[in-house]
Amino acid sequence: MKKSWHSLALTLTLAAYPLCLAQAADLGMEGTTIFRFEQRAFPGFTKSTVVPATQFLGADLDKLGDGNLSLHLYGWGRVDLANRSTAEGPSDGDLSYGYLSYRFPTAKAALKAGRFFVNEGVAAEQIDGVSARATLKKGFALALFAGAPVQLDRDSNNKGNFIAGGRGSYRLNGLLELGVSGLHEANVRVDPASGSRQDRDLVGGDLWFSPERHLELNGHTFYNTATSGLAEHSYLLTLKPQKDFTLSGNYNQNKFKNYFTYSNIHSLFNPDRDGELKSYGGAAAWTGFAPAELSADFKRFSRSSNSNLDSNGNSNRYGAELRLTLLDSKLRSGFAYHRVDGAASFNAYHEVRGFGQYNSGRYVASLDAIGQFYRDSIFNKKEAFEVICSTGYQVLPDLALSGELSYGQNPRLNDDLKGVLRLTFNYLAADKGAKK
Amino acid sequence: MRGAKLFTAFLMVSVTLLLAACSWVAQENGLPSWHPEALGEGRPDCTECHQDQIKGIGKPNGTFKHTTQFIKQHRLYASQDQELCAICHRTSFCNDCHASDLEIKPSVKLGNRPDRELIHRGDYLSLHMIDGKLDPVSCYRCHGRNNNEKCIVCHR
Numbered sequence: 001m002k003k004s005w006h007s008l009a010l011t012l013t014l015a016a017y018p019l020c021l022a023q024a025a026d027l028g029m030e031g032t033t034i035f036r037f038e039q040r041a042f043p044g045f046t047k048s049t050v051v052p053a054t055q056f057l058g059a060d061l062d063k064l065g066d067g068n069l070s071l072h073l074y075g076w077g078r079v080d081l082a083n084r085s086t087a088e089g090p091s092d093g094d095l096s097y098g099y100l101s102y103r104f105p106t107a108k109a110a111l112k113a114g115r116f117f118v119n120e121g122v123a124a125e126q127i128d129g130v131s132a133r134a135t136l137k138k139g140f141a142l143a144l145f146a147g148a149p150v151q152l153d154r155d156s157n158n159k160g161n162f163i164a165g166g167r168g169s170y171r172l173n174g175l176l177e178l179g180v181s182g183l184h185e186a187n188v189r190v191d192p193a194s195g196s197r198q199d200r201d202l203v204g205g206d207l208w209f210s211p212e213r214h215l216e217l218n219g220h221t222f223y224n225t226a227t228s229g230l231a232e233h234s235y236l237l238t239l240k241p242q243k244d245f246t247l248s249g250n251y252n253q254n255k256f257k258n259y260f261t262y263s264n265i266h267s268l269f270n271p272d273r274d275g276e277l278k279s280y281g282g283a284a285a286w287t288g289f290a291p292a293e294l295s296a297d298f299k300r301f302s303r304s305s306n307s308n309l310d311s312n313g314n315s316n317r318y319g320a321e322l323r324l325t326l327l328d329s330k331l332r333s334g335f336a337y338h339r340v341d342g343a344a345s346f347n348a349y350h351e352v353r354g355f356g357q358y359n360s361g362r363y364v365a366s367l368d369a370i371g372q373f374y375r376d377s378i379f380n381k382k383e384a385f386e387v388i389c390s391t392g393y394q395v396l397p398d399l400a401l402s403g404e405l406s407y408g409q410n411p412r413l414n415d416d417l418k419g420v421l422r423l424t425f426n427y428l429a430a431d432k433g434a435k436k
Numbered sequence: 437m438r439g440a441k442l443f444t445a446f447l448m449v450s451v452t453l454l455l456a457a458c459s460w461v462a463q464e465n466g467l468p469s470w471h472p473e474a475l476g477e478g479r480p481d482c483t484e485c486h487q488d489q490i491k492g493i494g495k496p497n498g499t500f501k502h503t504t505q506f507i508k509q510h511r512l513y514a515s516q517d518q519e520l521c522a523i524c525h526r527t528s529f530c531n532d533c534h535a536s537d538l539e540i541k542p543s544v545k546l547g548n549r550p551d552r553e554l555i556h557r558g559d560y561l562s563l564h565m566i567d568g569k570l571d572p573v574s575c576y577r578c579h580g581r582n583n584n585e586k587c588i589v590c591h592r
Contacts, residue, residue: 030528034540054539058528062469070469074528076539087589094537097527108466108492108519117527117534119518124511126536126582133519135462135492150536153585169516173494177516208495208516216499218512232573236509240498243483248505254573263580268591269572277573285503295504301570315570321504329478332551340566347566353557355550359477368550370558374566384559390548402548410559420547 028060029427036085037419048083068105072116073098088153097126108141109134118145121167121181122204122222126150129163139171149185158264160185160200174213179206179220188262200262201225207235214240219251224258231258244288250299251280275305281317296320303343313343319351332357348375364392364402377411384410398427467492471523478551479503480524493520507553511577536582 038050058074077093084090099114112131118124120143129147136142144166149159165183170176185200206220219235233253240246256275263269281299298318303311319338325331333356342348350373357366371385385408392402401423408416482497489496500506500513500520514521521530533542533555543554556564568575579587 072527078539096531096535107462119515136460137462171494174489265584265591269576269580283505285505346569357551366550378562384562386558392548404547411562
């Protein structure tokens with residue numbers, strides 16, 4: 001079943017590609033070639049030189065056929081030019097997505113077939129399959145999808161073999177949107193030790209509500225019907241008293257038994273440990289002093305568990321960021337400070353970051369520095385830092401060459417010197433949207 | 437079993453096609469496939485040009501102003517209005533962070549864009565031991581079922 005879905009999706013996509021290329025009225029192509037250079041030296045191990053070369057390649061072919069059909073492809077391949085860069089083989093690759101899309105002229109209706117990412121209410125999945133969506137009369141809308149979840153490289157059993165779901169919504173223009181969504185995935189491995197499998201069933205409700213134009217509430221609640229329990233609440237309240245000032249508050253609650261149930265790293269996200277995380281916080285953003293944007297945020301995390309007492313406790317994360325955009329956006333810079341106060345059994349740290357970037361259109365240069373300072377030592381070190389110096393040159397309107405040199409020290413490495421060389425090709429047949 | 441699943445998929449697509457063909461479907465124009473003007477680098481403020489509600493979305497332009505907080509909470513907006521995101525962002529933009537198998541972490545792939553709000557900057561390998569205990573849910577969203585080939589090197 002799984003293989004047949006893979007084969008069908010990939011065959012459809014690949015078969016359509018040359019045909020579409022010949023007919024493409026509106027073409028977008030992008031490619032990024034990245035060479036990374038690293039020397040790794042760990043005490044007791046042989047020094048190794050790592051030079052992975054990675055090619056990212058994508059294409060968007062729009063206005064095919066009657067003008068409403070499009071094809072979208074993206075993937076990457078990597079070859080190690082020296083020692084191995086990962087625990088996997090000396091080369092690797094992946095088709096990230098490849099799908100045909102047909103957009104109907106009315107009702108925001110669209111059909112998709114191939115490998116693509118679904119983001120509909122409770123579902124955030126990459127699938128090989130089909131999807132359809134349309135706006136209906138009287139403010140209703142419907143989106144459905146079905147297929148096979150994309151498996152991870154390491155084995156062929158880390159996901160289920162069939163997935164389907166959808167989202168229905170109702171909208172009152174400018175006031176309210178209510179959504180109901182569901183997801184069913186068959187035969188998910190839930191315990192690698194015993195190999196036991198069960199179906200994954202989630203339902204969710206989501207909301208956007210704006211009773212007054214300065215006030216918005218949005219968020220969702222997910223429920224695990226297989227374990228009969230709440231998986232997640234996540235809500236955001238936004239207040240905009242002035243055009244340049246935004247205040248927001250958020251509340252989140254997750255029950256691990258119901259939220260982590262279907263993880264394919266059981267030892268890390270172990271639902272059997274039970275436990276719960278509640279978090280709430282707030283943020284303020286002010287753009288009143290253009291070209292400056294000032295923001296501050298605070299979040300409090302409360303973990304509780306009956307079976308894993310070491311993880312219990314309250315932690316806080318808070319900080320502020322200042323951004324400056326000058327010289328008609330040619331110069332962008334920022335400075336941020338954040339503090340994490342861990343619960344009693346956790347570590348704590350300060351984080352400071354500053355960056356500046358100048359883009360003349362032809363030449364680009366930037367400097368980026370980040371430092372973290374821990375309360376308790378990690379591998380006998382109390383701090384980590386990294387400084388990245390980047391420069392680039394726009395060789396042609398669609399072709400840019402750039403590179404970074406970075407130096408850092410951290411608990412694992414006394415010296416961490418790395419280099420990156422990047423060639424970026426980004427062609428759009430017409431000026432539209434964002435370049436990225 | 438296999439036949440039943442294929443039938444379910446077939447049924448869902450058929451129902452949707454049927455709905456699309458019948459009078460239930462709204463006749464209003466859809467969103468444009470692309471924002472008609474090219475936008476430069478940096479964070480856009482839609483309200484500089486658009487004052488009203490976004491036609492076809494039914495929400496004000498100000499809802500989608502790309503402040504730091506909007507970017508950090510964008511999952512809530514994208515799960516309801518992904519077709520609006522797609523007017524300006526190509527799928528590859530989302531794929532830089534949201535993929536089943538990410539070869540290079542976003543802050544390295546886009547190391548020439550320090551102005552972008554990218555996750556895991558600096559030595560995150562050390563930091564994740566603290567953040568992961570604090571808020572494992574934020575790890576799970578991206579690594580719980582996908583993009584965890586590097587996690588299993590240690591967390592088997």
